[in-house]
Amino acid sequence: MHILIVPDSFKGSTSSIETANCIAEGVRTVFPNAELKLLPAADGGEGTVDALLAAVGGKRISCPVSDPLGRPINASFGLLSDGWAVIEMAQASGLPLLSQEERAPAVTTTFGTGQLIRKALDLGCRHILVGIGGSATNDGGAGMAAALGIRLLDKNGHSLPPGGEALERLAQIDCSSLDPRIAETEFIVASDVTNPLCGPQGASAVYGPQKGTTPDQVIALDHALSHYGAMLHIQFGRDIAALPGAGAAGGLGAGLIAFCNATLKPGIDIIFERLDLEEQIHWADLVITGEGRVDATSANGKLLSGIGRMARGAHTPVIALTGSAGAGSEQLQTMGIPVVLPIADGPLTLEQSLAQAPQLISTAAARAAHLIRIGHALSAHSF
Numbered sequence: 001m002h003i004l005i006v007p008d009s010f011k012g013s014t015s016s017i018e019t020a021n022c023i024a025e026g027v028r029t030v031f032p033n034a035e036l037k038l039l040p041a042a043d044g045g046e047g048t049v050d051a052l053l054a055a056v057g058g059k060r061i062s063c064p065v066s067d068p069l070g071r072p073i074n075a076s077f078g079l080l081s082d083g084w085a086v087i088e089m090a091q092a093s094g095l096p097l098l099s100q101e102e103r104a105p106a107v108t109t110t111f112g113t114g115q116l117i118r119k120a121l122d123l124g125c126r127h128i129l130v131g132i133g134g135s136a137t138n139d140g141g142a143g144m145a146a147a148l149g150i151r152l153l154d155k156n157g158h159s160l161p162p163g164g165e166a167l168e169r170l171a172q173i174d175c176s177s178l179d180p181r182i183a184e185t186e187f188i189v190a191s192d193v194t195n196p197l198c199g200p201q202g203a204s205a206v207y208g209p210q211k212g213t214t215p216d217q218v219i220a221l222d223h224a225l226s227h228y229g230a231m232l233h234i235q236f237g238r239d240i241a242a243l244p245g246a247g248a249a250g251g252l253g254a255g256l257i258a259f260c261n262a263t264l265k266p267g268i269d270i271i272f273e274r275l276d277l278e279e280q281i282h283w284a285d286l287v288i289t290g291e292g293r294v295d296a297t298s299a300n301g302k303l304l305s306g307i308g309r310m311a312r313g314a315h316t317p318v319i320a321l322t323g324s325a326g327a328g329s330e331q332l333q334t335m336g337i338p339v340v341l342p343i344a345d346g347p348l349t350l351e352q353s354l355a356q357a358p359q360l361i362s363t364a365a366a367r368a369a370h371l372i373r374i375g376h377a378l379s380a381h382s383f
Helices: 016-028 048-054 111-120 142-147 164-168 182-183 203-207 215-236 248-262 268-273 278-285 304-313 329-334 350-379
Strands: 003-004 035-038 058-065 072-080 085-086 129-133 151-153 173-175 186-190 263-267 286-294 317-327 339-342
Touching: 003 016, 003 129, 003 151, 003 278, 016 035, 016 048, 016 286, 016 350, 035 142, 035 286, 048 058, 048 072, 048 085, 048 129, 048 203, 048 268, 058 111, 072 111, 085 111, 111 142, 142 151, 151 186, 164 215, 173 215, 186 248, 186 268, 203 248, 248 263, 263 278, 268 278, 268 304, 278 304, 286 350, 304 317, 304 329, 317 329, 317 350
Parallel strands: 003 035, 003 286, 085 129, 129 186, 186 263, 286 317, 317 339
Antiparallel strands: 058 072, 072 085, 151 173
């Protein structure tokens, strides 16, 4: 039997690599002679670097950067064996880097993400993939731009301070010192977000509250990004603010399009292509996937729905393991994943589930394998 194990991370507990290993451990207790292939995966957010390093090979590069509030930290990115750099913006500018009390999208910055890009350029990379999930920022990529040499000036010719709020005072965009290597570099942005920069579906209104904005701040930040978008339009002759995905990661999508001529693509499309997933699914007799929580959003362009659709086309059965199954998880049944198995084997608190996740995942994988064995036995009988 050929079994393809292609999970996402169980956020807060196991990485995609750890999850894949736990599933394999459970499956081997039932099918010790099965041929297993482990493909840790991601959808362009957390775990993208790990997934691509595991699939393509390469190494992690660590460098000092600024966190969303300008404090010094160390962050890392992947340097793949094929020469691509893979950057997760959350490593430098992500919400997990801040405490609940520190969340302040009016002043947080993507400067650290720009520093990661600059380090990749220093290492000779001319193909850069940027995953932009999990941001703590709402600055339209202004901080990233500043790290790459762009000067955003007020009416007195002074550089704006960090953060989205200051963009209200933007009077001039000076690109004369933009790192010239940017023009020689291909930028691909992994993002499933299609929101524009501004308006009711824009970065501030939709994603600002989860980053700590009050209703009044949402209005102020949206107004600032609207002005920023108008200035980008004047500077580059494109209505970048209106493009799908411009509002991703607090507007970092817009900044990458404007200053790096980036192309935005769905994260799963990028990952699946690099993993050669379609061919791998055709190889498999069974696919086991999973993620920390499965709900209605899982059916909307996320990793599981993509795996399900691809497996359905190949007539390969899929089982998904999950930490919790919420409302809407049943939608995956129409997308090629008929079975979603929660890993908990009894009443557990969230803290207990996170602490016990490796064992719970392994045990749940073994349960799934036992069910498969029973199915094989039943198929030998007619009813």
